[in-house]
Amino acid sequence: MGRSPCCEKVGLKRGRWTAEEDEALTKYIQLNGEGSWKSLPKNAGLLRCGKSCRLRWINYLRPDLKRGNFTAQEEETIVKLHSTLGNRWSLIAAELPGRTDNEIKNYWKTHLRRKIYSFTKKVHNGSPTVEAVRIGELAQKRRGRTSRANMKRQKLALMSLGKANKNNTPEETNIIGQMEGTDIVRDLQPTDLGARGCCMNSGARTVDGRINDESERPAICSGDESCNSIAAQVMFDCETDVFGPYEWLDSEIQRLSVVLKSECAEVSPSGDGCFDPKEENGGIMVTTEEMDKEIPAVQETKSKSHHDEEIRGSCSINWNSDCGRSCGESQVRRSSPSDPWFDEGWLGWDLDQADALGFCSHDPWDDLKYFQSVHQNHQWESWDDLIYFQSVDENDHRSM
DNA sequence: AATATCGTCAACCGCCATTCG
DNA sequence: GCGAATGGCGGTTGACGATAT
Numbered sequence: 510m511g512r513s514p515c516c517e518k519v520g521l522k523r524g525r526w527t528a529e530e531d532e533a534l535t536k537y538i539q540l541n542g543e544g545s546w547k548s549l550p551k552n553a554g555l556l557r558c559g560k561s562c563r564l565r566w567i568n569y570l571r572p573d574l575k576r577g578n579f580t581a582q583e584e585e586t587i588v589k590l591h592s593t594l595g596n597r598w599s600l601i602a603a604e605l606p607g608r609t610d611n612e613i614k615n616y617w618k619t620h621l622r623r624k625i626y627s628f629t630k631k632v633h634n635g636s637p638t639v640e641a642v643r644i645g646e647l648a649q650k651r652r653g654r655t656s657r658a659n660m661k662r663q664k665l666a667l668m669s670l671g672k673a674n675k676n677n678t679p680e681e682t683n684i685i686g687q688m689e690g691t692d693i694v695r696d697l698q699p700t701d702l703g704a705r706g707c708c709m710n711s712g713a714r715t716v717d718g719r720i721n722d723e724s725e726r727p728a729i730c731s732g733d734e735s736c737n738s739i740a741a742q743v744m745f746d747c748e749t750d751v752f753g754p755y756e757w758l759d760s761e762i763q764r765l766s767v768v769l770k771s772e773c774a775e776v777s778p779s780g781d782g783c784f785d786p787k788e789e790n791g792g793i794m795v796t797t798e799e800m801d802k803e804i805p806a807v808q809e810t811k812s813k814s815h816h817d818e819e820i821r822g823s824c825s826i827n828w829n830s831d832c833g834r835s836c837g838e839s840q841v842r843r844s845s846p847s848d849p850w851f852d853e854g855w856l857g858w859d860l861d862q863a864d865a866l867g868f869c870s871h872d873p874w875d876d877l878k879y880f881q882s883v884h885q886n887h888q889w890e891s892w893d894d895l896i897y898f899q900s901v902d903e904n905d906h907r908s909m
Numbered sequence: 910a911a912t913a914t915c916g917t918c919a920a921c922c923g924c925c926a927t928t929c930g
Numbered sequence: 931g932c933g934a935a936t937g938g939c940g941g942t943t944g945a946c947g948a949t950a951t
Contacts, residue, residue: 525919525945547936563937564920599939610939615918 522556526565530555534562535570568609575607579616587613588621 522530537553543566546559555562579587583605590601598610598617605613 523921544937558921560922560937561920567938568919596940611919614940619917 520556521550521558521561523561526557526569530557531565531570534566538566538570564611568611573607574609579608579620583608584616584621587617591617591621 526534533553533555534549537549541549541552546563548559549555549562550557550559553562557565586605587601590604594600596614598614602608602610602613
């Protein structure tokens with residue numbers, strides 16, 4: 510049996526609330542308190558649904574609400590909480606006094622998500638590489654009318670993908686238009702159009718490990734001292750940069766852009782090395798068979814500081830730690846064939862040793878397994894596949 | 910000046926969990 | 931224990947103002 514409606518909708522007013530209605534609702538609640546929403550409209554003399562009254566009070570009329578623009582601190586709080594909680598707006602709102610879940614949700618969708626950069630992937634000859642990155646400036650569309658030529662271009666691109674529907678975000682429409690005429694378009698999967706980023710301070714998962722909402726996945730790195738994104742490591746010393754409001758987002762976007770334009774599959778954490786993805790050049794090729802191997806409970810840790818010269822030329826993938834330490838602590842590494850450790854295979858974490866070294870003790874294996882589980886049809890080829898990988902919640906991995 | 914498109918956000922919708930009788 | 935009532939939450943919609951063409 511379906512649930513009955515909260516109220517009879519016939520004869521009830523809908524749409525925007527008038528000042529008179531607001532006043533009536535406010536007065537009633539001030540006298541009688543919140544609750545009993547079903548009977549409230551009748552008692553307050555309002556031709557509104559009880560649910561509508563509740564929403565109006567909670568989201569707009571409550572005296573403790575803070576109006577006005579979000580501060581930089583609030584914005585950063587939202588991003589960080591969203592990275593761990595996902596779209597649980599009510600929980601996020603609980604950490605921001607005076608802000609409602611609806612307000613935060615809207616702010617995320619209209620302001621913060623726009624700043625997200627994402628990777629798109631190209632699969633060519635079975636060798637995936639990071640082919641294109643949609644960075645923030647692409648998402649920051651101008652307002653106003655679009656030229657006919659651009660409209661046509663975007664429409665054609667969408668039609669070629671069978672994606673021309675009302676659900677396409679402006680960003681999706683834009684990026685598809687940007688890529689029209691390339692095989693990137695042909696190879697894109699729907700989820701590839703979602704937001705993905707290099708910063709691992711992102712991507713809430715459900716209890717069973719699924720991503721809550723691919724399109725909602727945040728990919729924003731705070732740019733502060735806890736930032737561990739590859740871009741952050743490579744392009745700047747995140748221990749010394751100081752950002753003003755919003756600048757941390759913009760600068761992160763800029764850094765990522767530079768990294769990818771370098772055409773390196775990977776760049777050494779110290780920024781002076783570049784990993785060549787070509788196998789004949791000592792690149793890293795990891796097959797799914799390798800991934801299927803039993804993972805030792807405790808693996809020898811041979812990673813060194815990301816400032817260590819020895820890492821240069823090897824593959825280094827960094828997980829966000831958000832642990833408050835400087836960038837680049839959390840890494841997994843596989844050296845090139847010329848490296849004496851190469852034959853020993855994957856290098857994982859000895860958690861105690863990692864801690865002793867001042868690293869964050871994430872277990873990258875869990876992420877590799879997770880990657881495999883959600884991309885079962887995708888053969889693991891290189892670390893590039895993980896560049897857009899999802900966040901690693903520190904607590905999740907400490908509990909493993 | 911008219912038009913088309915975009916950005917914003919209040920309000921609505923439907924589902925789910927909890928409470929109540 | 932069961933079904934209805936209620937509250938809460940997240941996703942979506944649409945009105946409206948801003949802005950480019």
